[in-house]
Amino acid sequence: MEKKLSIDMHYLKMILSKLLNIPSPTGYTDKVVHFICNELEKLGISYELTRRGAIRADIKGNKSSPDRAIVAHLDTLGAMVTKIKSNGRLSLTSIGTWSSRFAEGARVSIFTDTGARRGTIIPLKASGHAYDTEIDTQPVSWDNVELRVDEDSLCEDDLIELGFNVGDWVAVDSPLEISPGGYINARHLDNKAGVAVLMAAAHAVIETGVKLPIDCHLLFTISEEVGSGASAVLHGDVAEMVSIDNAPLIKGKNRFEKGVTLCIKDSSGPFDYHLTHLLIELCQRHKILHQRDVFRYYKCDAASAIEAGNDLRTALACFGVDASHGHERSHLGSLESLAHLMSVYMQSPPVTDRDRKYLGPINGFTEQPLASADEPENQSCYIGSENEADNIKKE
Numbered sequence: 078m079e080k081k082l083s084i085d086m087h088y089l090k091m092i093l094s095k096l097l098n099i100p101s102p103t104g105y106t107d108k109v110v111h112f113i114c115n116e117l118e119k120l121g122i123s124y125e126l127t128r129r130g131a132i133r134a135d136i137k138g139n140k141s142s143p144d145r146a147i148v149a150h151l152d153t154l155g156a157m158v159t160k161i162k163s164n165g166r167l168s169l170t171s172i173g174t175w176s177s178r179f180a181e182g183a184r185v186s187i188f189t190d191t192g193a194r195r196g197t198i199i200p201l202k203a204s205g206h207a208y209d210t211e212i213d214t215q216p217v218s219w220d221n222v223e224l225r226v227d228e229d230s231l232c233e234d235d236l237i238e239l240g241f242n243v244g245d246w247v248a249v250d251s252p253l254e255i256s257p258g259g260y261i262n263a264r265h266l267d268n269k270a271g272v273a274v275l276m277a278a279a280h281a282v283i284e285t286g287v288k289l290p291i292d293c294h295l296l297f298t299i300s301e302e303v304g305s306g307a308s309a310v311l312h313g314d315v316a317e318m319v320s321i322d323n324a325p326l327i328k329g330k331n332r333f334e335k336g337v338t339l340c341i342k343d344s345s346g347p348f349d350y351h352l353t354h355l356l357i358e359l360c361q362r363h364k365i366l367h368q369r370d371v372f373r374y375y376k377c378d379a380a381s382a383i384e385a386g387n388d389l390r391t392a393l394a395c396f397g398v399d400a401s402h403g404h405e406r407s408h409l410g411s412l413e414s415l416a417h418l419m420s421v422y423m424q425s426p427p428v429t430d431r432d433r434k435y436l437g438p439i440n441g442f443t444e445q446p447l448a449s450a451d452e453p454e455n456q457s458c459y460i461g462s463e464n465e466a467d468n469i470k471k472e
Contacts, residue, residue: 079424081363082281084416086409089277090255092116093412096269100186100248102155102172106130106299109151113297116276120283122295131310132297136282136423138289143316143432146294147278147419148378149271150301150322153264154402156180156198156247158187158224161237165230166223169198169247173302177219179403183264184250187226191240196226198249259409266398266405271321272297274396274412278419293423298378306381316432317352317390319422320379321415323407324370324395334397335410336366337418343372345380349390351428351443356392359421365414388435390428394418 101109110130117124117134124134138144154175160168167187171177180198187194200222202208202215215221224247230236251264261270279295294315298306307318324338339356341348360367379391396411431441 079359079363079421080285080287081365081417082285082287082420084277084281084413084420085284086277086413088280089273089412089416090409092276093261093270093273094253096272097251097253097263097265100155100188101151101153102246102248103152103300103302104172105155105188105246105248106152110297110299113151113272113276117295120280122279122283124295127310129309130299131307132295133310133312134279134295134297136279136289136293136295138291138293140291142291142314143427143430144292144294144314145423145427146296146311146315146318147275147422148296148298148307148310148318148320148382149275150268150298150306150378151272152299152302153248153251153267153269154302155249156185156219156224158241158243158245158247160243161233161241162223163233165232165235166225167196167236167241167245168220169222169224170219172246173402175402176217177222178217180219180222180249185224186248186250187224187241188246188248189240190242194226194228194239194241196224198222199225255409261407261409261412262404264405266407267323267401268301268321270396270398270407270412271323274416275321275419277412277416278423281416281420282423287424289423290426296378301378301381304376304381306378308381308385311382311385311387311389313387313435314433315387315389317349317392317428318379318382319352319356319419320377320391320393321419322377322393322395323398323401323405325372325375325401326397326399333368333370333411334399334406335408335414336368336397337411337414338368338370338395338397340372340375340393340395341369343375343377343380343393345376345383348379348392349428350445352390352392355425355428356394356418356422359425360418363417363421365417365421366410367414367418390432
């Protein structure tokens with residue numbers, strides 16, 4: 078039986094704070110990869126890296142197959158320079174899917190070939206003193222913002238001389254504020270809060286010395302925000318994988334900022350019934366605050382793993398986030414609840430031992446219930462009119 082482990086929230090907050098201070102827009106993730114590898118070494122967890130820097134760490138269990146994985150992504154939203162402008166400023170395009178509405182006013186670092194420079198993303202019409210009410214009517218789009226660099230730059234030649242180029246990465250600052258009531262305000266909680274949760278769960282398992290029934294791989298991907306995510310870091314023995322990510326809070330739907338949200342389906346399709354229900358049962362058994370939800374406009378690491386041809390069970394477990402991909406807010410209670418769930422999931426048996434085989438017989442294959450609660454399981458199920466049913470019986 079799994080044990081509900083104590084989560085070191087000081088450790089979780091420390092990891093989160095350090096992660097938020099490391100710029101990591103998709104494609105510019107080397108420094109954050111080095112940071113996580115260093116933290117894994119401190120915990121005594123072995124790991125390997127792909128060519129581009131996705132991390133697969135290993136916590137050994139009593140059996141090596143079927144094994145499982147938990148994945149969180151290190152990359153964040155960002156921007157990239159598309160044009161050196163004649164007015165001494167820079168045009169931008171987004172990295173990942175986010176609105177320029179949330180970029181306006183952001184302090185940023187621009188990574189040039191010769192080093193980092195500082196600046197601010199502002200609307201093209203930024204001053205009411207200059208443009209009057211036009212500041213309120215200009216469209217919201219990346220074509221209507223520009224990057225004002227903190228350098229002596231009045232024209233295109235000034236920017237070129239300073240070393241700016243088309244294709245320079247732009248990282249948005251993420252100041253962290255945690256209120257006395259536990260609310261967390263920062264950019265990039267998606268998914269640096271998820272990474273902190275996974276590290277805290279691993280920390281709890283290592284510190285207590287609990288034995289895991291099967292090998293568990295901790296995966297840290299570097300390109301989830303642009304869709305490729307966990308497509309390359311898996312290996313064929315992984316039978317089940319849980320993605321950690323954010324649960325967007327939507328007015329009129331489930332608002333749940335303090336517990337775990339288990340997503341049953343996102344835009345890529347339904348998640349695995351049995352793995353999802355294992356997580357539900359673990360929440361119920363260990364009294365972890367949770368809810369179920371469905372996300373319409375959402376895609377996570379699990380989808381990229383399946384689309385890359387991996388045959389494995391997937392599930393999505395989330396911490397609540399208000400204003401995702403914008404000015405994000407979560408709560409320490411949600412992160413702690415999710416860390417509890419991941420620590421007991423690591424200790425749980427696999428969905429089925431049959432999953433150790435990529436191909437095999439029907440013996441041991443899972444079954445989903447069809448009968449109602451008060452009907453025998455082997456009773457046939459038919460949907461249609463009584464006359465149609467009678468005709469079938471006569472035939």
